[in-house]
Amino acid sequence: MATTSHRAAPEHTHPDDVPVLTALAALADPVRVQLVRELAGSADWSRSCGTFDVAVGKAAKSHHFAVLRAAGLVEQRDEGPRRVNRLRREEFEARFPGLLALVLREDVVS
Numbered sequence: 201m202a203t204t205s206h207r208a209a210p211e212h213t214h215p216d217d218v219p220v221l222t223a224l225a226a227l228a229d230p231v232r233v234q235l236v237r238e239l240a241g242s243a244d245w246s247r248s249c250g251t252f253d254v255a256v257g258k259a260a261k262s263h264h265f266a267v268l269r270a271a272g273l274v275e276q277r278d279e280g281p282r283r284v285n286r287l288r289r290e291e292f293e294a295r296f297p298g299l300l301a302l303v304l305r306e307d308v309v310s
Contacts, residue, residue, distance in 0.1 A: 207278070215272030215288060215295035223296055226271030227303050231256055232264050236273060236287065240304050244286035245277070273300075
C-alpha cells in the first residue's frame with residue numbers, strides 16, 4: 201500500500217544541466233559542504249534530512265538541500281514521513297571531474 205506525502209516531490213537537476221558557476225556556488229557554503237561530506241560517508245538513501253548535525257534551523261537546512269539538488273549534487277525521495285538523500289557522486293564526477301574529490305579531501309578547510 202503506497203502512502204502519499206503532504207508535500208510536493210523534490211525537483212532535481214541533472215548534473216549535465218548544471219553550469220560550473222552553479223556547482224561552485226553550491227559548494228562555497230560551509231553548511232552545504234558539511235552536508236555533502238556527511239552524505240559521502242553514508243550509504244545511499246540511508247540519511248533523512250533530520251539526521252544531519254548542522255548549526256541551522258529546519259527551514260535553512262531545507263534551503264541548503266534545495267541548492268544542492270539544483271546543483272545536481274543531491275537526489276532526494278520521500279519514504280513515508282522521511283525525506284532521504286543520496287549523493288550523486290558518479291553523475292557529478294562525470295560532469296565536473298575531480299571537483300567533488302577536492303571538496304571531500306580532509307585537508308581542505310571548509
